[in-house]
Amino acid sequence: MNEKSCAGSGAEQVKETRGFPQGRTIMLQGTASDVGKSVVTTALCRIFKQDGYRVAPFKSQNMALNSYVTPDGKEIGRAQGVQAEACGIPATTDMNPVLLKPMQDMNAQVVVHGKPYKNLSARDYRSGFLPEAKRIVVEAVNRLRNAYNIVVMEGAGSPAEINLKQNDIVNMNMAAWAEAPVLLVADIDRGGVFASIVGTLELLEPHERERVQGFIINKFRGDVALLQPGLDWLEERTGIPVLGVLPYADDLDIEAEDSVTLEQWKGKVLPENDxxxxxxxxxxxxxxxxxxxxxxxxxxxxxxxxxxxxxxxxxxxxxxxxxxxxxxxxxxxxxxxxxxxxxxxxxxxxxxxxxxxxxxxxxxxxxxxxxxxxxxxxxxxxxxxxxxxxxxxxxxxxxxxxxxxxxxxxxxxxxxxxxxxxxxxxxxxxxxxxxxxxxxxxxxxxxxxxxxxxxxxxxxxxxxxxxxxxxxxxxxxxxxxxxxxxxxxxxxxLAPLPCELNFAARREAAFDRLADQARRHLNMDKIYRILGAGEP
The missing domain is CATH 3.40.50.880 (Class I glutamine amidotransferase (GATase) domain)
Incomplete structure (x- = not known):
């Protein structure tokens, strides 16, 4: 920081992790897009860091226009860059080896390990690139597993998108390649949460269903006691535990990945300000x-x-x-x-x-x-x-x-x-x-x-x-x-104001606040047992 900057960054050093298991993986998948996978992944990254583990994020394939530049000048999805910050580590392209940046006319720029590869149509991407992509993403996640105690993986969209499963490199196939148990995240705010969970499971192959080890219900408004009968039914129906119900929160101050979040501004009554x-x-x-x-x-x-x-x-x-x-x-x-x-x-x-x-x-x-x-x-x-x-x-x-x-x-x-x-x-x-x-x-x-x-x-x-x-x-x-x-x-x-907002420190505080909220509403003991990493 220079003499004109507000004080302090609030960044913490990564703790020593001798004696902890190496290369454990856990994966967050969703019943749909925008159910909160990225935020829950960020929360777990911060929790594991707080508990003394060396932890890294991973998403094999991301589609986003909001990108992030790594310290060595490579481009990855912004969500993985933010998650790396929550882990207290520098971001690398191994955390997001394939990035798709949508362009006009149904094309996307394909970025591989931080550098543009080609502009491809959806058809050409699926037929020409995906068959070769397994090696790229598996090598990337294995490098992370060799360097970190825990790799928190994130899927994309839904694992039940039947038309995309054959060449999947981001959901269930990726979980299998990385030996990752899966936690399924569902958004209750959009309605139909039980149907979305059960329907997703029904569309998975038996070996894929076996990989799902828990449910996380996200964006809940109201009294959890009123939801409890539904949770009990879900656990009895599926034999899979509900690991927590996260409350709806729109003030987390965590950077968004997609411009869909800008829709919240439509029709919003904004306060007057200077x-x-x-x-x-x-x-x-x-x-x-x-x-x-x-x-x-x-x-x-x-x-x-x-x-x-x-x-x-x-x-x-x-x-x-x-x-x-x-x-x-x-x-x-x-x-x-x-x-x-x-x-x-x-x-x-x-x-x-x-x-x-x-x-x-x-x-x-x-x-x-x-x-x-x-x-x-x-x-x-x-x-x-x-x-x-x-x-x-x-x-x-x-x-x-x-x-x-x-x-x-x-x-x-x-x-x-x-x-x-x-x-x-x-x-x-x-x-x-x-x-x-x-x-x-x-x-x-x-x-x-x-x-x-x-x-x-x-x-x-x-x-x-x-x-x-x-x-x-x-x-x-x-x-x-x-x-x-x-x-x-x-x-x-108007009179000028002093420089009082330290945005870097605000970001660090937001990560800790997110982790604290997740701890209050998630059964972390069960998550650690699923992870196979023992107690924190």
Whole structure:
């Protein structure tokens, strides 16, 4: 941390684990998508860490736009990166060896061990890639088993998706390859929880059913005593124990994996606050967790906007990252949001991150067909004097640097140290020397990744109100975030506030709070016996 950062990270050291068993595995599968597998996995990771085990997360195949860059500059699903943080260890690609990043036209970018492999259709992925994937995922989980006492594995969707079972590498086949007992997670909030559990079991093969060692019912609202007759029936009907009923909680402060969580903002009545910040809810929004630290600030109200009439006159607008900049820029134009943003920017403050930064330029070029048809060119919003050219290779690395734009001299942002990560396929360069736009920051290579990250990043418009950057995680830097917000406050005639929110410490506290809640509602003694690791 630098002298401008708020104090402390709250991170703990991993405890010694001599004498504990090595290479134990346990797997969380679900009756459906979005039942809470990732959160329960994170909770168990933290509990096992607290109990003295060296523990690591694993998900053989993840599909997500919200990704995470490992210390060595590789890309994995964000959920596994967050789970590694809950374990108190650096994330590696072994924790998520196959990542699928959906694109338009039913295609996905296939990322293998952190690097782009190919863009494949669903059909080509199943017929061409999956038959070869077993070796990749088995080798990855075995490396983790050799290095850690416990590997907490996460499935995807449901193991009862009959059409996908033949080439399964993420649910029951993966559990068998890793010798993992399975805990089945079900969401009671969506209704039909008993039918979903029993139905899932009925669709499993006998050897798959034998692997299911317990049920976890998630997102319960109400008195568990009223649910008890149903739990008793379920255990009698299946012969499998219910290991706990977790309460519904929407204030865990754990980073979300999928943009489906943004749906919670629809129709939500937001409290008035000193600062009103609008975030453009792009259809292919990615790494939206960039906004989380702003949500946590006491003087900020975040609104996600999808239509011009929702924009209003906020104190600032943020255009976040996207998996497909060109497609989402076309969407901006078709909805009329592009015109509304250009009009707003005449007097307002705009920040673009990654794909949002690319949109702020004059044009985007795709000579290699990385995002659109080969040779495609599209006009940007024209708010920054630069253009982006998409490359055939992807840049994924961690970076750190210092804000150097002279237009910020005299503000809290000038000379502020920052760190974050880059995930993008475009290169953005200034187009007009006569307009005094300046690089936003000077970057140096990180300690862990001594690659080519040294250089300049981003642009600041001469008016000092419009900026763009490739640096994800920019607002996770406490001093930068507070300095940017204080600039908005001063422009509004409000007094600046001190830097009080330590977001890293807040994250650590959230992991512990999640673990404490899980301990209260899960039968950890039974889980340890299922795991075969003995008592904590």
């Amino acid at each position: 600062l009103d910040i609008a975030v453009v809810a792009l259809p292919r929004i990615s790494n939206f967790t960039d906004i989380d630290p702003l949500i946590a600030e006491s003087d900020v109200r975040i609104r996600y906007v999808r239509r011009p009439q929702e924009l209003g006159t906020p104190d600032a607008v943020i255009i976040p990252g996207t998996k497909s900049t060109m497609a989402d820029l076309i969407w901006l134009k078709e909805t009329g949001l592009s015109d509304a943003l250009v009009s707003y920017a005449k007097e307002g403050t705009v920040a673009g991150i990654c794909g949002g930064y690319q949109m702020l330029g004059e044009r985007l070029r795709d000579p290699y067909g990385a995002e659109a048809e080969e040779g495609a060119v599209i006009d940007g919003l024209g708010l920054l004097p630069m253009e982006t050219v998409f490359a055939a290779d992807k840049r994924t690395e961690r970076a750190r640097g210092t804000v150097i734009a002279s237009g910020l001299r005299g503000t809290e942002l000038y000379d502020c140290s920052v760190e974050g990560y880059e995930i993008h396929m475009g290169r953005s360069l200034p187009t007009a020397a006569d307009i005094a736009a300046e690089p936003l920051m000077k970057l140096q290579a990180s300690d862990e990744n001594e690659t080519d990250s040294a250089g300049f990043d981003g642009l600041l418009h001469p008016n000092g109100r419009i900026m763009g950057t490739y640096l994800h995680g920019l607002f996770h830097n406490d001093a930068f975030r507070r300095g940017w917000l204080n600039g908005l406050r001063v422009a509004k005639g």
